[in-house]
Amino acid sequence: MQRLICVVLCNSLVPGTVLNSWKVVWVVLSDDGVEFFKRKADSAPKGMIPLKGAVLTSPCQDFSKRTLVFKLSTAKKQDHFFQATHLEERESWVKDIKRAITCLQGGVKFARKSTRRSIRLPDTINLSELYILMRDQENGVKEQKLEKDRRVYNHCFTGGTVVDWLISKDKARNRPEALMLATGLLNEGFLQPAGDVSKEGVEGGAVSTVLDEPNALYYFADSGFFCEGYSSDEDVIVKEEFRGNIIKQGCLLKQGHRRKNWKVRKFILRNDPAYIHYYDPTKGDEYPLGSIHLRGSVITAVEFVPDAKRYDVDGNLFEIITSDETHYFLQAATSEERNEWIKAIHAVSKTGK
Template identity: 65%
Template sequence: MEREPQKIREGYLVKKVMFNKWMPMWVTLLEDGIEFYKKKTDNSPKGMIPLKGSVISNHCQDFGKRMFVFKLTTTKLQDHYFQASHQEERDAWVKDLKKASTCIENGQRFSRKSTRKSIRLPDTINLSQLYHSMKDPDRGIKDLNLEKDKKVFNHCFTGTCVVDWLVANHSVRNRQEGLMLASALLNEGHLQPAGDISKNAAQGLAETTLLDNSEALYYFPDSGFFCEENSSDDDALFKEEFRGNVVKQGCLLKQGHRRKNWKVRKFVLRDDPAYLHYYDPASGEDPLGAIHLRACVVTAVEDSSKKQEVEGNLFEIITASEIHYILQAASAAERAEWIKAIQTASKIGK
């Protein structure tokens, strides 16, 4: 009897559909392919992409400002584009996709644990691993608010800082190697350019895409970076919402306040000040709304009267001003993580 292919990973991703339109989908990675659904509760998928012989590209720059996009090219040379909500999520999907594809090629069953001892090649550097080390709050690169050309660049650092860090952490032998490795990090999307000098270099207008220069500014893609000019008091108040560190992010279902319908939204949780911003994952960079979490109450919801058309893993946020938000996580574990993170932020964030 032929066994069912095991489910490796599932979650919300934004998929490019016809006419350059992007739509949030519930995506399931199986051992032999990807299935995608319009809703998580749908019984049959809208489509299936076979993995055998496919090529997975980790970083795709084909869509301008769209970040965290990866591409899967089938044996029939059909390109499928997916966008994750943040860097770590994209890396996790790509890692599992590549491993599943390799397992098919070698006639093996997918397993997260390797059955053989890993061979560490001295010349091989894991850029994703290096990126996580650079983001370490204690030992990583410190992000700053830097002023240049009458603008303030928040949560960023200089090209010199990047190379300094690589040399100090013995990731490279000298600054020239550091510059080449930093450029590779930039090319893979682990760093982003901020300001004209670094953007021009990234577009190939300099010898290297990253500059070992204290005038060239960079930032981590999900650090909460923003640039502000001399602004009004209202603008300054709005920007204050984004000053906190990003604690958690990802896609959840949100119930509308008026029509009570459910839509996939990308949520970004910041800690100080404590705000939960939500976005349309398929389009705008500007948030659709902001939930001020200071002194809020967040609890799991089991009452069936609140469920409406979705079931399970619901939780509710009640703000200090008595506004209620009903959200749904993809799993019980994810719901618990969100509740804990929001509770922590609401206590320590102003």
């Protein structure tokens, strides 16, 4: 069985079959179907969507107030809707589900297609390490504020800038080779297109989807990218606390302050200023339920939570104590994920304003 399990507590949302309400579920992609579970630890799925004869639609515009939605329509004309927590996750699911459907049609076993092979990247190239070097504040690719077509793009850069950097750092011998590397980064979700020109390049189906021209804009997937238009109808209002770069995002269990119950919340961690915002993952990222100012906070792993019912706690707990001594208790899916969150939040609390 091919499993595609996100490293967060939930990775897609599906509407309930009776009331058409949206619920958080854990999703697994197998050779011939999409299974969904109430919790990651459950041994039996709540249901399964067969992929034979299915059609996938992405992006799905059936819900005007929801983003990152894709639709899976079965051979029996039943529609199932999923909402990912962020863009890279949706694109990853869409690519692999489409691949699984194609494999079923051709009578071959499903296996994730290698971006590396499709663009002939050498095995010695580590795209994750390359991305870390590109994100280095001193020696990496410089993020800029660029103006194109009556819009201002913040925290972005051109495709040519990426190519120049790869050559200057001896990561590529020439521009065609640098474009292949940049395309690998784009296909794996490390880079994202910004603006019509770069998006058309991605949709064009060329071997190199990163364009080496001044009008093709891109941004880092975990940056604080946002776009502002000149028209009053298109202006993007960004509060000061949302202007920081996105350091980490994903879903965690959070204990409520009043009722002490646990609910899945999507968290987005930003620095400069140091904030972590949390959202109801069934309602998108437009309006946060709350925010935690992390400057001067203390973040530690804990083994138990006061006033918590034992069956509500699966472990992997950690606590954030803010500078005004407000306590927040959170649960991660795994110990590794807990350590990653603690490390990231601790760094932001020390360096962010």
